[in-house]
Amino acid sequence: MPAFPKKWLWVVLILAFGLPLLGPVFPDVISNYRLFLVSTMIIAAIAVLGLNLLTGFNGQISLGHGAFYAVGAYTAAILMDKLNVPYYATLPAAAVVCFVVGYLFGQPALKLEGHYLALATFALALSVPQILKYKWLEDLTGGVQGIVLNKPEVPFDLPLNEDQWLYYYCLVTMVVLFWAANNMLNSRSGRAMMAIRDHYMAADTMGINTARYKTVTFGISAAYTGIAGALSASAIAFVAPDSFNIFLSIKFLIGLVVGGVGSLVGSVVGGIFYVLVDNSAQAISTYIKNDLGLQFDLSAYTIFGLLLIILMYLMPQGIVGGVYILVRRLRRG
Amino acid sequence: MEQLLEQLASGLANGAIYACVALALVMIYVSTDHLNFAQGEMAMFSTYISWQLMNWGLNFWVAFILAVLASFVLGVIIERVILRPLHNAPVLSVVVVFIGLLAICNSMAGAIWSYLIKEFPSPFPKSTFGFAGVIGPHQLGVVVVTLVVLGLLFLFFRYTPLGLAMRAAAQNPQMARLVGVRVDWMLALGWGLAAAIGAVAGIMVAHIVYLDPNMMSGILLYAFAAALVGGIGNPGGAVVGGFIVGVLENMVAYVGNMIEKTTGVYIIGNGEKLTVALIIVIFVLTVKPAGIFGRVVVKRV
Numbered sequence: 001m002p003a004f005p006k007k008w009l010w011v012v013l014i015l016a017f018g019l020p021l022l023g024p025v026f027p028d029v030i031s032n033y034r035l036f037l038v039s040t041m042i043i044a045a046i047a048v049l050g051l052n053l054l055t056g057f058n059g060q061i062s063l064g065h066g067a068f069y070a071v072g073a074y075t076a077a078i079l080m081d082k083l084n085v086p087y088y089a090t091l092p093a094a095a096v097v098c099f100v101v102g103y104l105f106g107q108p109a110l111k112l113e114g115h116y117l118a119l120a121t122f123a124l125a126l127s128v129p130q131i132l133k134y135k136w137l138e139d140l141t142g143g144v145q146g147i148v149l150n151k152p153e154v155p156f157d158l159p160l161n162e163d164q165w166l167y168y169y170c171l172v173t174m175v176v177l178f179w180a181a182n183n184m185l186n187s188r189s190g191r192a193m194m195a196i197r198d199h200y201m202a203a204d205t206m207g208i209n210t211a212r213y214k215t216v217t218f219g220i221s222a223a224y225t226g227i228a229g230a231l232s233a234s235a236i237a238f239v240a241p242d243s244f245n246i247f248l249s250i251k252f253l254i255g256l257v258v259g260g261v262g263s264l265v266g267s268v269v270g271g272i273f274y275v276l277v278d279n280s281a282q283a284i285s286t287y288i289k290n291d292l293g294l295q296f297d298l299s300a301y302t303i304f305g306l307l308l309i310i311l312m313y314l315m316p317q318g319i320v321g322g323v324y325i326l327v328r329r330l331r332r333g
Numbered sequence: 334m335e336q337l338l339e340q341l342a343s344g345l346a347n348g349a350i351y352a353c354v355a356l357a358l359v360m361i362y363v364s365t366d367h368l369n370f371a372q373g374e375m376a377m378f379s380t381y382i383s384w385q386l387m388n389w390g391l392n393f394w395v396a397f398i399l400a401v402l403a404s405f406v407l408g409v410i411i412e413r414v415i416l417r418p419l420h421n422a423p424v425l426s427v428v429v430v431f432i433g434l435l436a437i438c439n440s441m442a443g444a445i446w447s448y449l450i451k452e453f454p455s456p457f458p459k460s461t462f463g464f465a466g467v468i469g470p471h472q473l474g475v476v477v478v479t480l481v482v483l484g485l486l487f488l489f490f491r492y493t494p495l496g497l498a499m500r501a502a503a504q505n506p507q508m509a510r511l512v513g514v515r516v517d518w519m520l521a522l523g524w525g526l527a528a529a530i531g532a533v534a535g536i537m538v539a540h541i542v543y544l545d546p547n548m549m550s551g552i553l554l555y556a557f558a559a560a561l562v563g564g565i566g567n568p569g570g571a572v573v574g575g576f577i578v579g580v581l582e583n584m585v586a587y588v589g590n591m592i593e594k595t596t597g598v599y600i601i602g603n604g605e606k607l608t609v610a611l612i613i614v615i616f617v618l619t620v621k622p623a624g625i626f627g628r629v630v631v632k633r634v
Contacts, residue, residue, distance in 0.1 A: 061425055063370075063432065108619040114424040115368045116618055119557060122370060123614045126554050127607035134608075135599050246550065250436055257429055301440035308433030309415060312426045 016171055020164050032163040036235070037279065039163070042170040043231045045271030046177055048255035049264070050224030056262035057185060058217040059197030060109065064121030065225045066248035067128045068098050072226025073233040073244070074132065077147045078140050080233075087152045087234045091173065094230035095223040102222020106215035125249040132241035146240030149233060170231055177224060182264060184220075193217055197262075225252070247301065251278070254304045257311055260318025269320055277303055339468075340583040346472035346541075347555075348579020349479035353534035354549075354556030355563065355571040356483070357527035363566050364503035364523045365416070370431040372531055373553030374438035375411075377546060379404040379532030380539045381442050384453060393456040401532045408528025412521040442546040453539035475537045482533050483572055486526075490568075499523060551607055555582065558613040564624030574624065578613065585609050 020035055051065045075097045076090035085093070105124070109117055132141055141147070154165040184190050192213050195203040204210045233239050251274050259270025281300035288298055315322035354372060361369045369375075383400035387393060415434065419427055457474035490496035501509040502519035510516050535549065542548045559578040563570025589601035601609070617624060 055425065061428055063428070108615055111619050111622075115366075115428065116622070118370075118424075118428045119368055120615050120618055123554055123557065123611045126550055127611040130605060130607045133604060135602075135604070247436075250432055253429065253432055261425065299440035299443055301436040302444065305433040305435070305437030305440065308436065309430050312422070312430050312433075313418060316426060 013175070017168075020167055032161065035163045035167045037275065039167045039170045039235055040232070041272045041275045042167075042174045043228050043235060043271075044251075044255060044275050045268040046174055046231065047225045047228035047252055048259060048270045048274075049178065049181060049267040050221045050226075050228065051252045051256050052259075052262065052264075052267045053181065053193075053224060054217055054221035055256060056260075056266075057190070057197060058193045058214065058221075059200075060214065060218065061114065061118045062121045062221075063118050063246075063249055063253065064124035064128075065221075065252045066244050066246070067121075067124045068102055068222040068225040069229035069232070069248060069252075070128050070132060070241075070244035071101050071222075072098050072229025073239045074141060074147075074229075075226070076230035076233040077149055077239045080149055081142075081147050082140070088169075090230050090234070091227050094226045098226025098229075099219040099223040102226075103215050103219035105222070106218030109218060110211055110214055121249075122246075125246045128244050129241040132244065141241070144241065146238060149237045149239070151237045152234050166235055170235070173227065173231060177227065178264060178268075181224070185264070189213070194262075250301070250304065254308065256318075257308060258319055260320040260322075261316075263318065263320050266318050266320040270318070273319075274304070337587065340587040341580060342468035343472060344580035344583035345576060346468070346475050346579070347582060348559075348576035349476045350534045350538045350552060350575075351555045351559045351579050352572040352575025353479050353482065353530050353537075354552060355559035355575045356486070356568055357530040357534075358556055358560045359563075359565060359568050359571040360523050360527045360530070362560070363568070364499075364520050367416075367427055367431070368557070369527070370428070370553075371434035371438060372527070372556070373549030374435045374442075374546075375404070375408070375528055376531035376535035376552075377549040378438045378442050379407075379528070380453070380535035380544060380548075381446050383532075383536050384451065384539075384544055385446070387454065393454060397456075397533075397536055400536060401529045404532035405525040405529040409521045409525040411528070412524035416524070417517070417521075439546050446546075448546055451544040453544045455540040471540055475541075478537055479533065482530065486530070495522075551610070554607060554610040554614070555579070558610045558617070560624075561614060561617040561622075562624055564626040567624070567626045570624060570626030573626070578610075581613075582606060582609060 020030060022030060047065065047069055050068070051062060054060050054062055054065075072094040075094040076087070079085040079090050079093055080087060109120065112120055131137075133143055151162050152166055152169060154160050154162065158165065160168070185193070192203065192208045195206065195208060196210050196213055200210065255267065255270030255274045257270070258266075258273045259268070260266025278300045281298060281303055285298040311318070317325065354376065357372055357376075358369055361367055361372075379400050382403055383396045386396035386399055391399070411434070415430060416427075419430060455471040455474070457470045459470060490500060498509070498514045499519045499522060501512075502514050502516040503523065506516045509519075534552070538552060539548065542552070555578055556575070559574035560571045561574070562577055563572070563574025565571075585601060586603050586606070589599075589605075593599050593602070
């Protein structure tokens, strides 16, 4: 997988941090709603990165990352709702809780590979809403009703509005998390993770503690996705069990496959992509129903499903990998 | 006691459905080593087809047969068009394609027939009879229909040349090809049959769970649990596993209910059905992956 050129990274970062400040100059282009949309894309990118660490870099398939997202979101929501913990302190808490949950789930997952791990995580994804509605947890989780929260408040009297502040909050979190992931992947541990993916037995023979690496990777991956969940709880200011259904996990899978399995930049592309399609599908659906008068509820999942299948044939490397191969081919002439 | 018998009967009726779907899963697993995550949504789609046919005025059984045939054809087409090119693809690609299929079936059913929950008729007479109160006529009908279907399948695989060829293609594709079996088509036929069995299960269960695009998700999970309990490579085991899991599901709810009644402490009930299935799946996978009737596969490295 290609490394993203450093100078472009700086350009993107400066644009990402600078553009929202130009809001008053171009009020039509940079609206608060769009900033909020970009914030959800950032959250999506972090969640997809979590899945990518596990599936893309360590080769363990998970169809159930919605579960860790839910754990992160609920940890944050309960802390804020019951204990009045400030929103920024919920991120490390969600990370720790999700790491533990992921690490524990990684223990039985050690015995499973390929299809079977996919099945176990698929089962997990299906039962998440029910687990969240469990009667004994009702006092904490609010049952079917969920928990209503407050949006993050702007600190230090900064001249920002809520959406702008949320955007920066998410952006900084994402930059830190991607920087950490990049460093980890370029270290001895990261190479061990990828060695396990590429050839389990060879990695084992080389003296890598495969069991520990696999479970810890499961934990780290869950922590990343959990942080995304905690961010989303703050951003949407609401959590409810039925929003963490199997289709949430499918969205992460979409992000993973579209962006590129085993690519950091791909996680960002994938996250942006699924939020974008999700939003435009609603618009297209209303257009079909109201303007064309057809009784056809186009759902984003039709597009997602078709894309999943088509991409597996045409660009198994995802869009980032596919574009890279295309550029290389063009350069060669 | 009455209540226990009632739960047992309803468990057997559910078990018949799980047995059907589990058998469909096993059929695809033995011939291609794939777990079909889209099996439930395919069955749901078939059920909608039968609903549409009935809505156009057809009799239940005519609609049933047409929908099962249509599912067979769709299954064959899906295998030939979508899965054939992935024959030697890595596991992740196959899983992703199945999930894609799941998403398409689910959203298309919602798009065409809307997400509103629909009632689904039962073909069986409502009259009460001997065991009335213990087992309803629809539940009894479900058990009978699924047992007939399973019996027909057994006869097909055991006594017809085509069934033999299909078993050969699943067991040892290379040797089967050498003796002139068209393995590719056998796989497609297997897919068609699996889709058709799934359709039977969907149409039978729709009266109980009502018709909506998400109706099969829980059933699929239980079917996976059933297939695993019976040993995922073993068709007979899948059927027995289906009944075991169906009864177990209702017994867990029953016991939970009793505990709540006697001690007042709520532990488990109908709301935790999927969680029970999750626990069964993970327990079997980690403790006894070969299931009850499966053979332990030893791989030479």
